[in-house]
Amino acid sequence: MVELELGLPAENARPSGIALSPLVPPRILCFLGRQIQTLPEMSVQLLEEQLHRAESGEGGVKHTHRPTALYMSLLGWWCEEECKYGCMWRTVEQIQAEPRGEVPQFYGKWPFVRVLGIQEPASVLFSILNGLGHVVMIGVFRRRVPSHAKMNSVVHWLAVISINAWFWSAVFHTRDFSWTEKMDYFCATSLVVFQLFMWFTRFGGFKESAMFGALLAALFSGHVYYLGFVKFDYGYNMMANVAVGQLNAFCWLGFAFKNVRQRRYMWKCIATILSINLLLLLELGDFPPIWWTFDAHSLWHAGTAPVVPLWYSFLIDENLYLLREAEEKDV
Numbered sequence: 001m002v003e004l005e006l007g008l009p010a011e012n013a014r015p016s017g018i019a020l021s022p023l024v025p026p027r028i029l030c031f032l033g034r035q036i037q038t039l040p041e042m043s044v045q046l047l048e049e050q051l052h053r054a055e056s057g058e059g060g061v062k063h064t065h066r067p068t069a070l071y072m073s074l075l076g077w078w079c080e081e082e083c084k085y086g087c088m089w090r091t092v093e094q095i096q097a098e099p100r101g102e103v104p105q106f107y108g109k110w111p112f113v114r115v116l117g118i119q120e121p122a123s124v125l126f127s128i129l130n131g132l133g134h135v136v137m138i139g140v141f142r143r144r145v146p147s148h149a150k151m152n153s154v155v156h157w158l159a160v161i162s163i164n165a166w167f168w169s170a171v172f173h174t175r176d177f178s179w180t181e182k183m184d185y186f187c188a189t190s191l192v193v194f195q196l197f198m199w200f201t202r203f204g205g206f207k208e209s210a211m212f213g214a215l216l217a218a219l220f221s222g223h224v225y226y227l228g229f230v231k232f233d234y235g236y237n238m239m240a241n242v243a244v245g246q247l248n249a250f251c252w253l254g255f256a257f258k259n260v261r262q263r264r265y266m267w268k269c270i271a272t273i274l275s276i277n278l279l280l281l282l283e284l285g286d287f288p289p290i291w292w293t294f295d296a297h298s299l300w301h302a303g304t305a306p307v308v309p310l311w312y313s314f315l316i317d318e319n320l321y322l323l324r325e326a327e328e329k330d331v
């Protein structure tokens, strides 16, 4: 690992036209993110210059650290990453020592205490809980709903897509790399899109559902292509997810409210959709992590875990209802 002597030698060119904050001595400006709150958005380049110097062994930079454990190396905690982590905490300490020192963000993320090399342990734990919820509940669904139920296969696909999405969520929150971030985002979107498809299959026949599915698959592919190969645009990604999510909520809530008088279990559908939308407020009201562990995003993941059994309970009731309805027609 690298230990940086973070003084800025005279020849260490700062990005021109950008003044260093008087709040923080230059020596700790080793790793500043693009959304940092109290400091100028300039030091990513500075960090890269320092790290380049570290790799080339120039100017007061010592290669003194080595990976402490195999699992840390496997999780990608090499020189550069280890240095960033240490510098992040030195920066936080310095800023908080100031009279009105706030908690800064680094590359759009709050500082978290890592556990066993896991960057955001709370979000990882809650992602795993969500995934486990789908594993358990698809088992319950299989036991209670006969395999010839109308939505049998689509609910199985829901479980597969959900487990995949929560797996990548756990991976991304374990280690934040560009590719893990993309996988988390794309798989989360696939889940939102699939919920919309599932709503359609509740009413549509096989042919209509296949056509609607092909349309959604084409739109999803375009979305992934744009973000993956053209431009990774956070704002657009958020807008697209919110748009499909709200369309989803509108469709499912419309369906549930229309039928709630005849089928009392529709409250489960309504409660699920409203809970998810309420929990989404956590994503908007961001705050620094409590005990450097629980931030708003991790609590959003915590909140969705108990909703999973409720959603499957609704799907079980609805499929049993469809089976009874089909039997009555046959009689």
Ligand SMILES: [Zn+2]
Pocket: 123, 169, 173, 297, 301
């Ligand atoms: Zn997440």
